[in-house]
Amino acid sequence: MGVPLSNFRMNDSELISQILKGNMNAFTFLVNRYQKLVVHITGRLIQRQDELEDVCQDVFMKVYQNLGKYRNECKLSTWIATIAYNTSINYLRKFKKVVEVNPDDSVALRNLTDFVSDDYERTDLHRYIHEQIELLPVQYRTVLTLFHLEEFSYQEIEQITGMPEGTIKSYLFRAKALLKQKLKFVVDENSLKTVKEITHEQ
């Protein structure tokens, strides 16, 4: 199988060249390095824990099969994220789960549930927002995950999803606006104070 890689750090191009030479330990190392990125993107898009492992496995299979075609035109993480995005979108299309974004956001807004202010002591506000993110349309969830969680730039998100930069910015803005719209009228000053205590914010 080759040299064990767990004891030293390898950069991506060294890792790729090892894998292309047939070192399967290097591939295990690559999967370990990028599985979080893949699980975040795939999980947020398909939203099914029971299918997640299979889809993620499919992503890494494609990574292995196409590794020889990878050129250093973008970061390896961007390239893997592109495969994860396309695989997840294809999975959703296969099961007809892709919901088109309504331009006026009314459908998306209807999907979101109300945050009951009386419940704030029992409910973690972050948890509530987290749940609402999962209820947003797929395009919103994609850009939110790539931008905020994986910290990709607008250009990289454009490369991954094929969406124009303006659309990405618009989705980011609108996702935030939708959530704010839901929260603004239900959380008053006192509630916010308690929420801060609950969430241990300064």
Added chain:
Amino acid sequence: MNNEELDRIIEKSFRTKPDFHLPADFAQKVTLSVVRREQLKNDLYEYLYLTGVLLSLLSVAVGLYYYIDKELVMRTLTFVSGNIIQVIFAVFLLNFILFADRVLLRLLFSRWKMNE
């Protein structure tokens, strides 16, 4: 409610990792699947290569015999066309034995080894 504070809370939530997870041995499982898939691909190529070689050798032999002993070839062809079902069955059986030896048994053996 203070707009900036709300912004901060929302952005913090955006950065919170989603509640999806993979098994601890996911990387090993993927690697094993890749190795098995590659092995299967190689076995299939080997089987197709061997089948091709055998067919080529048979064609060359028939071609040579056609010049050496044309009558024997014609008799063989007549026999084949007269017993087409039996011949197809024999060829299929031989081909299946080769396929089992080169692909199927190796695949079953690797699965059995993995389940152990």
